Amino acid sequence: MSTVTLPDPDRVVLARRNEVVKQLKKLAPQAVMIADLEGRRTFESDALAAYRRLPLAVVLPASTEEVSAILRFCNENHVKVVPRGAGTSLCGGATPLEDSIVLCLSRMNKILEIDAANRVARVEAGSTNISITQAASAQGFFYAPDPSSQVACTVGGNIATNSGGAHCLKYGVTVNNLLAVRMVMMDGEIVDFGGSHLDSPNYDFLPLITGSEGQLGVVTEASVRLLAAPEGARPVLIGFDSAQAAASCVAAIIASGIVPVAIEFMDRPAIHVCEHFVPAGYPLDAEAALIVEVEGSEDEIEYLLEKIEDIAQDYNPISTRRSQSAEESALIWKGRKAAFGAIGQVSDYMCMDGVIPLSALSAALEGVSQICRKYRFDVANIFHAGDGNLHPL
Ligand SMILES: Cc1cc2nc3c(=O)[nH]c(=O)nc-3n(C[C@H](O)[C@H](O)[C@H](O)COP(=O)(O)OP(=O)(O)OC[C@H]3O[C@@H](n4cnc5c(N)ncnc54)[C@H](O)[C@@H]3O)c2cc1C
Numbered sequence: 001m002s003t004v005t006l007p008d009p010d011r012v013v014l015a016r017r018n019e020v021v022k023q024l025k026k027l028a029p030q031a032v033m034i035a036d037l038e039g040r041r042t043f044e045s046d047a048l049a050a051y052r053r054l055p056l057a058v059v060l061p062a063s064t065e066e067v068s069a070i071l072r073f074c075n076e077n078h079v080k081v082v083p084r085g086a087g088t089s090l091c092g093g094a095t096p097l098e099d100s101i102v103l104c105l106s107r108m109n110k111i112l113e114i115d116a117a118n119r120v121a122r123v124e125a126g127s128t129n130i131s132i133t134q135a136a137s138a139q140g141f142f143y144a145p146d147p148s149s150q151v152a153c154t155v156g157g158n159i160a161t162n163s164g165g166a167h168c169l170k171y172g173v174t175v176n177n178l179l180a181v182r183m184v185m186m187d188g189e190i191v192d193f194g195g196s197h198l199d200s201p202n203y204d205f206l207p208l209i210t211g212s213e214g215q216l217g218v219v220t221e222a223s224v225r226l227l228a229a230p231e232g233a234r235p236v237l238i239g240f241d242s243a244q245a246a247a248s249c250v251a252a253i254i255a256s257g258i259v260p261v262a263i264e265f266m267d268r269p270a271i272h273v274c275e276h277f278v279p280a281g282y283p284l285d286a287e288a289a290l291i292v293e294v295e296g297s298e299d300e301i302e303y304l305l306e307k308i309e310d311i312a313q314d315y316n317p318i319s320t321r322r323s324q325s326a327e328e329s330a331l332i333w334k335g336r337k338a339a340f341g342a343i344g345q346v347s348d349y350m351c352m353d354g355v356i357p358l359s360a361l362s363a364a365l366e367g368v369s370q371i372c373r374k375y376r377f378d379v380a381n382i383f384h385a386g387d388g389n390l391h392p393l
Contacts, residue, residue: 004051006053006095007097009098013079013080014098020079021056021057024059027066028059028061030066031062031066032107034058035057040054043104044096045087045092046084046090046093048092050350051095052095053097055082055101055102056079056098058101058102058104059102059103060105061103062107062108064182064184064190067105067184068190070103072188074101080097080099082096082100082101082102083103083156084102084106085105085125085153086149086152088152089161091353093160094214105124105126105218105219108125109128110127114136114226118197120223121135121224122223124220125155125156126154126156128151128152128155129146129150129151129154143177143226144168144172144177144225145158145168145177146168147165148165148336149340150337156218156220159174159178159210159219161174161213162174162210164389166262166264166293166384167262167293169259169263169387170259170262174210178194178223180195180200180222181193181194181206181219181223182220183209183218183219184218184220185217186217194206231295231298232296232298232301234305234329235332236292237289237290237291237321238292238309239285239289239318239319239320240289241286242287243288243365243369244365245316246287246288246290247265247288247361247362247365247385249317250358250361250385252311252315253386256307258307258308260294260304261293261295262292262386263292263384264292264336264383264384264386265288265290265383265385266282266290266336266339267365267380267382269379270382271283273342274336274339275335277342278334278335278342281321281332282335283318285319286318286319291333292305292308293329351392351393352393353389353390353391354390355389357388361385364390368392379392380393
């Protein structure tokens with residue numbers, strides 16, 4: 001239920017809706033313009049669906065020049081603009097206002113260049129996250145940040161929210177993998193930041209732009225780092241008889257100096273819902289489970305998994321299952337990445353998202369469960385444990 005009051009719309013702008021739509025069509029002839037009621041409804045919220053507002057219109061431009069013309073017009077005519085990629089934001093960043101237009105970049109989805117020699121991909125901002133790895137994989141590269149929404153979410157949205165994902169424990173989040181952006185300022189000026197290699201000349205504004213939720217301008221193009229795909233990667237699935245034991249094991253793995261590519265945590269409700277959705281062989285008798293993935297040569301993988309299983313012994317695991325094949329690994333990840341959808345099938349949910357120090361993991365889980373008991377909420381915990389990124393839902 002909504003508890004935040006959204007601002008009242010500017011009646012003068014609302015009264016000029018038809019004129020605004022007409023002018024935008026003229027200024028951006030290649031853009032798709034959605035002005036009818038049904039079409040606009042599709043864009044009335046992002047993934048935080050508790051908050052909804054019908055925008056004045058939705059514009060899907062085809063080029064940076066069109067974005068520039070649209071922003072210049074809106075700036076001069078006091079029309080608010082809400083940039084949008086795929087609308088998967090969980091915090092309402094792409095929620096429109098009634099007196100705003102939605103500027104949706106999803107049609108600008110070309111992979112412009114895969115520069116293997118310099119390990120850089122240049123893409124339009126509406127490209128989906130997964131499409132970069134898909135385009136680069138034939139040459140042995142991948143794009144590291146992998147939000148669970150990666151089949152849908154866009155690079156522009158990833159930059160605006162500094163997205164992370166399961167594999168960011170080793171490779172960092174979006175800001176650590178971004179080299180350059182082309183951005184249109186709110187007055188229509190087109191500006192380039194960064195370059196095609198690390199530490200390019202001039203002030204480094206990329207960390208300021210990354211995570212700014214579209215408030216500084218609209219990103220239309222980005223250059224991102226490509227990494228060489230590892231020789232191999234394999235997860236181990238470890239079941240525990242308490243969430244606290246699993247949380248303590250995460251802290252111990254990190255403290256040992258091993259850097260797995262991913263450590264994912266699932267509590268009992270999450271294990272059951274995900275297993276029902278994707279039968280991946282999660283341990284149904286466990287109170288909590290960790291998916292710990294390491295990568296490298298086969299020898300390295302064996303060595304690291306051995307060490308991780310040794311560390312886990314101190315926390316009395318009730319089951320340990322190393323993936324034996326690429327298919328088994330893919331299934332384990334498929335279940336994990338489908339978690340939000342799986343939980344959405346059994347119940348409406350609210351999701352809180354935050355990062356805490358690893359040493360506080362166990363206490364934070366206990367705190368979450370106390371709050372949920374007090375207010376009689378069911379809760380499932382499934383999160384990127386290696387970097388302390390909780391999102392109880
Ligand atoms: C099932 C599910 C799983 C998720 N898992 C993760 C996860 O593992 N890690 C994670 O970090 N997030 C996750 N998210 C949240 C979300 O997917 C990310 O924040 C994602 O980066 C948003 O991208 P988007 O294209 O959908 O952006 P939108 O939701 O459309 O927009 C998000 C914000 O970016 C701004 N924006 C969008 N495009 C641009 C642009 N071109 N220029 C400037 N500003 C822009 C918008 O105004 C808004 O403020 C998940 C969401 C869902 C629904």
